[in-house]
Amino acid sequence: MKAAGDKVLYIGKAKNLRSRVASYFQPAGEPTPPKRLRRPGLTASRGPKITEMLNKIRTVDFIETETEVDAILKEARLIKDIRPPYNTDLVDDKTFPYLEITTGEDFPGVYITRKPRPAGSRLFGPFASAKDLRLVLVELQKIFKFRTCTLNIRENDPKGRFFRPCILYSIKQCTAPCTAKIAKADYKKIIGDFIKFLRSKRSTILRRIRKQMAEAAENLHYEQAAMFRDRIRLIERLDRRGLPDEDVQPEVFAADPTEALLQLREILQSSQPVRIIEGIDVANIAGTAAVGSLVKFIDGRPFKSGYRRFKIKTVRGIDDYAMIAEVVKRRYKYALRGEELWPDLILIDGGLGHLRAAETALKDMISTRLRELTQKGKGTNVIRDTQYAIRNTKIASIAKREEDIYLQGSSKPLKLPAHSPARKLLQYVRDEAHRFAQHYHHLLRSKKMLNKKS
Numbered sequence: 001m002k003a004a005g006d007k008v009l010y011i012g013k014a015k016n017l018r019s020r021v022a023s024y025f026q027p028a029g030e031p032t033p034p035k036r037l038r039r040p041g042l043t044a045s046r047g048p049k050i051t052e053m054l055n056k057i058r059t060v061d062f063i064e065t066e067t068e069v070d071a072i073l074k075e076a077r078l079i080k081d082i083r084p085p086y087n088t089d090l091v092d093d094k095t096f097p098y099l100e101i102t103t104g105e106d107f108p109g110v111y112i113t114r115k116p117r118p119a120g121s122r123l124f125g126p127f128a129s130a131k132d133l134r135l136v137l138v139e140l141q142k143i144f145k146f147r148t149c150t151l152n153i154r155e156n157d158p159k160g161r162f163f164r165p166c167i168l169y170s171i172k173q174c175t176a177p178c179t180a181k182i183a184k185a186d187y188k189k190i191i192g193d194f195i196k197f198l199r200s201k202r203s204t205i206l207r208r209i210r211k212q213m214a215e216a217a218e219n220l221h222y223e224q225a226a227m228f229r230d231r232i233r234l235i236e237r238l239d240r241r242g243l244p245d246e247d248v249q250p251e252v253f254a255a256d257p258t259e260a261l262l263q264l265r266e267i268l269q270s271s272q273p274v275r276i277i278e279g280i281d282v283a284n285i286a287g288t289a290a291v292g293s294l295v296k297f298i299d300g301r302p303f304k305s306g307y308r309r310f311k312i313k314t315v316r317g318i319d320d321y322a323m324i325a326e327v328v329k330r331r332y333k334y335a336l337r338g339e340e341l342w343p344d345l346i347l348i349d350g351g352l353g354h355l356r357a358a359e360t361a362l363k364d365m366i367s368t369r370l371r372e373l374t375q376k377g378k379g380t381n382v383i384r385d386t387q388y389a390i391r392n393t394k395i396a397s398i399a400k401r402e403e404d405i406y407l408q409g410s411s412k413p414l415k416l417p418a419h420s421p422a423r424k425l426l427q428y429v430r431d432e433a434h435r436f437a438q439h440y441h442h443l444l445r446s447k448k449m450l451n452k453k454s
Contacts, residue, residue, distance in 0.1 A: 096126035255424035257300020279433035281349035292327035293437035321357035355397035
């Protein structure tokens, strides 16, 4: 729901769009209050905050999704990105959970986590419901008997034979690799079968449980049949999940900001601490619905209030360099006037050509601004302060795939190790800018407008 100027007021989801939207404009079916307590119109049933929002609405945009899970994940992502003033849920930093299998270990464990390991694990999710995931994991452990403990279990560990297994082994919910009750190869096969189960439609397991349910019901063991029925429902809920590469939660995979910023300062050879980073990206298909995005990070963490979207106005056709230049000019004209702070680093999503386009645009702006100040007779102090502020702002770009980093004044790429905190931070900023641009681009391409009737 949007106000004038495309300002987003509220984001929600609905199976029936007509019914959901109409419900906001109709008084709820509540008992009529005493006359002395009555308030006119919608305020009586919806409250003053909803009434205030309804008075501001000018348009309603909507995006169709294939499943309810897609809608849940997209709604949460958009709310976290845009922070509409009338949304109260999903505005915190809480993320959706993953199912993580630590395949890099001798005896992989299976865990529910909101902070996956940086390497050595296989992820499934994010899952729309943490409660459902916890319940289904208990049932799946009864079937596959994998471990969920956090012990460091190694093959041929001499201490293993002196170890006492936990109660999960006694109730046949774990194979107890901690006490060498199972060989590494046999346990790996269990994990392999479990991964196949998660990736497939799970038809074999479900057929077996349905058969067990039917046999229990036929023998009048109704409690056991109900248990199998509930188990089937839980397993079917495994499909209520997204994909790690498509339903990205960038904040989940962030590097340690303090270490990253210290390393980044050394790489940029900056005389000042690197605190504010702004990432820029553009998105279009065949030159249509072209948009630009700007994300802001402060002290290595996203500052969502500083995010900006730009509908490209001056570029026709496919010209990413010109689009980058337009976003740079529109964003930093305010900083040149002294109305906003300059960032310590401007990061462009792209290669050397994208970096040069941003550099050229910024140089042109600076030259124009300094001429204006001189013509207006501004003192040397004002000009010097402007030049000082600009001089402390660094520009860099990071290209996808090869993850090459290009720095201002150099044509050779900088290659950092995959585990480098600075590289992880730059990737985080780049991916946020890319995702934010794509969100806006898809919205412009697929949105349909419902004009508010007076």
